[in-house]
Amino acid sequence: MPDIVEHPDRPYVGVRKTITMTTFGVVADRIAELIGWLAERGVGLAGAPFLRYHSIDMEADGLDVEAGVPVAAPVEGEGDIRAGVLPAGRYATVTHHGHPDQLAGVMDELLKWASGQGLKWDMTESGTTEHWGCRLELYQTDPRVQPDPAEWDTVVEFRLA
Template sequence: MTTEEIAREVRAEQQVAVVCGRMTTEQLPGFLGGAFGEVMATVAAQGRHVAGMPFGRYVPAGDGTFDVEAGFPVDAPVVAQGRVAPSTLPGGPAVSVVHRGSYDTVAAAYELLLRSVSEAGAEPAGAPWESYLDEPGVPEPRTEVVLPYTDRPAGA
């Protein structure tokens, strides 16, 4: 496992098309493949275009499951169809890092970003997400982990 240098940037809000679900980590691989296929088919059927790499946004639900949004950035909002819905990835300040290695070790990238934000006197602002930079089956896949943040109010 290797993790590249942390990048700090201000990101623009990005239109995305997603499939949402609640699941355990064991259910995630099967869900992602199906969700990505559904999103691509819906985007194409609506005359839209994929505008970036597939991503997953994960929010712990507190009962051992996660609320998941899985999809793609798109060039224009989609119309909800079947399980596919429009959404956005937030704009604003964010830190990111590219993790190279098994998905089983990507938690280290999250820990690195959380520590970086805290040490800078800031705090997370919304759910982080992962963009999958390589096709499935690559021996050491690259995963970009993005964490939006906000500065702590003075005196906090």
């Protein structure tokens, strides 16, 4: 069952790319690099690594996605690693236990639940593209500790209007 949570601004570092459904690795595989980059600078993580969906156009198979890692305080970026902030606000959230391939169904259920509750998203549409204020998948499980994706926990959070 989804919940609604309130979050303050959350600083992070991330790498943002335009991808397709078949090229997720271009951005998702950068999470380990981001963690290493922070470790080299003595900066610890302040939460779970994530993917942030800035825009989604399923008809054109185009996604503007960012891999990110939360930090306790802002950190200056370097190269294509940039500093950012997940915006404060109310988020509808649900936790999924299982393979990440099942997340599309989890997200569909969250969208249906929110619609049934009369909730509105921090999202605008332009043609076939959805532009999200903050739509996240937060990866709670360290794959070095639990290599079986069927045992992973992922929190899905969509910011409400």
